[in-house]
Amino acid sequence: MLSITANIINKMPVFAPKKLICPITFLLLLTIQRSQAVLNDHYYDETCTQAEKIILDTVRNASMHDPKVPARILRMFFHDCFIRGCDASLLLDSTPENKAEKDGPPNISVRSFYVIDDAKAKLEMACPHTVSCADIIAVAARDVVTMEGKDGRVSKAAETINLPAPSFNVSQLIQSFSKRGLGVKDLVALSGGHTLGFSHCSSFEARLRNFSKVHNTDPSMNVDLGQNLKKKCPKPNKDRNAGEFLDSTSSTFDNNYYKQLMVGKGVFGSDQSLFGDYRTRWIVESFARDQGLFFREFVASMVKLGNVGVIENGEVRLKCRVLN
Ligand SMILES: *[C@@H]1O[C@H](CO)[C@@H](O)[C@H](O)[C@H]1NC(C)=O
Ligand SMILES: *[C@@H]1O[C@H](CO)[C@@H](O)[C@H](O)[C@H]1NC(C)=O
Ligand SMILES: *[C@@H]1O[C@H](CO)[C@@H](O)[C@H](O)[C@H]1NC(C)=O
Ligand SMILES: *[C@@H]1O[C@H](CO)[C@@H](O)[C@H](O)[C@H]1NC(C)=O
Numbered sequence: 001m002l003s004i005t006a007n008i009i010n011k012m013p014v015f016a017p018k019k020l021i022c023p024i025t026f027l028l029l030l031t032i033q034r035s036q037a038v039l040n041d042h043y044y045d046e047t048c049t050q051a052e053k054i055i056l057d058t059v060r061n062a063s064m065h066d067p068k069v070p071a072r073i074l075r076m077f078f079h080d081c082f083i084r085g086c087d088a089s090l091l092l093d094s095t096p097e098n099k100a101e102k103d104g105p106p107n108i109s110v111r112s113f114y115v116i117d118d119a120k121a122k123l124e125m126a127c128p129h130t131v132s133c134a135d136i137i138a139v140a141a142r143d144v145v146t147m148e149g150k151d152g153r154v155s156k157a158a159e160t161i162n163l164p165a166p167s168f169n170v171s172q173l174i175q176s177f178s179k180r181g182l183g184v185k186d187l188v189a190l191s192g193g194h195t196l197g198f199s200h201c202s203s204f205e206a207r208l209r210n211f212s213k214v215h216n217t218d219p220s221m222n223v224d225l226g227q228n229l230k231k232k233c234p235k236p237n238k239d240r241n242a243g244e245f246l247d248s249t250s251s252t253f254d255n256n257y258y259k260q261l262m263v264g265k266g267v268f269g270s271d272q273s274l275f276g277d278y279r280t281r282w283i284v285e286s287f288a289r290d291q292g293l294f295f296r297e298f299v300a301s302m303v304k305l306g307n308v309g310v311i312e313n314g315e316v317r318l319k320c321r322v323l324n
Helices: 002-011 023-033 051-065 069-084 105-109 113-126 133-147 170-178 184-196 223-232 256-261 269-276 278-289 291-306
Strands: 198-200 243-245
Touching (some): 051 069, 051 113, 069 133, 170 269, 170 278, 184 278, 223 243, 256 278, 278 291
């Protein structure tokens, strides 16, 4: 990762962070600016010309066969970076001595690791020992953000892009982000990743029935949404895959997620709480008003997320699932 990343920084026209950053930063920048000059500056050019194409082909092919892949890849990126920095530690399999991140509780919804494994296998054939697993996740995540919206391949995206717990209140969210050096604006901007999300019933059903002593349903939830979710998540529920999209336009990376929060249509308690608290409400309102502002702040917060605990002496793994 290091040589590649250093190369990006040299070419970065807008951001000049002091620390190393994940390539997603640069790549999201491309997504949003679409500047020809920047596009020509592919950072693999010197080390592995085919790298980007190999990753994109693999991700696109996998997404065509399984529309859940894009949201899962974006979620993979968030989880990886949030837990130990963007070091692809999420990809490591457990060993008898070590229970890996993958097998921690949120594991249930991070899937589709095979896509990264496939890309890695092809890259090892093309350019041995060059492209790190963390870079593959980052490029793949960039790709899903750009490819959806164009042709709606995420239209049935499953799995949430789930930062902390969906039941957290604003104070808990702010605390969890601040431990990683991320502020209130980052919290609201990165939560916007839920624009591509889907959740199983278990992550929000506590809001639907017996919510509190005085309210059967969470009073911050829009009444129509509550009725709709009760139908989708009956009790008892035989359908293990039942759930709801976190944004009604879940095939498009847009600011609709914030507009929904303003009318009580956040699916997670944690999402809706962003509109219920004075510290975050004004940011939700400003992103709902101005999609361009959301895009810019999303990128800026991804830069910061990419900086969370970056390791400076990482290795380029031969297989993403095992240390060399
Ligand atoms: C495309 O994806 C399918 C399903 O995952 C897989 O079986 C196939 O080998 C892939 N093709 C290429 C060229 O990667
Ligand atoms: C985590 O995921 C792996 C592979 O997808 C699965 O085999 C394992 O049982 C999961 N662990 C938990 C705790 O759900
Ligand atoms: C948030 O949740 C924590 C833990 O349940 C609780 O102690 C705290 O009072 C809550 N804060 C707000 C503002 O609701
Ligand atoms: C609500 O909680 C009460 C007491 O805990 C329980 O008896 C009742 O069955 C619950 N109702 C529903 C709809 O889950």
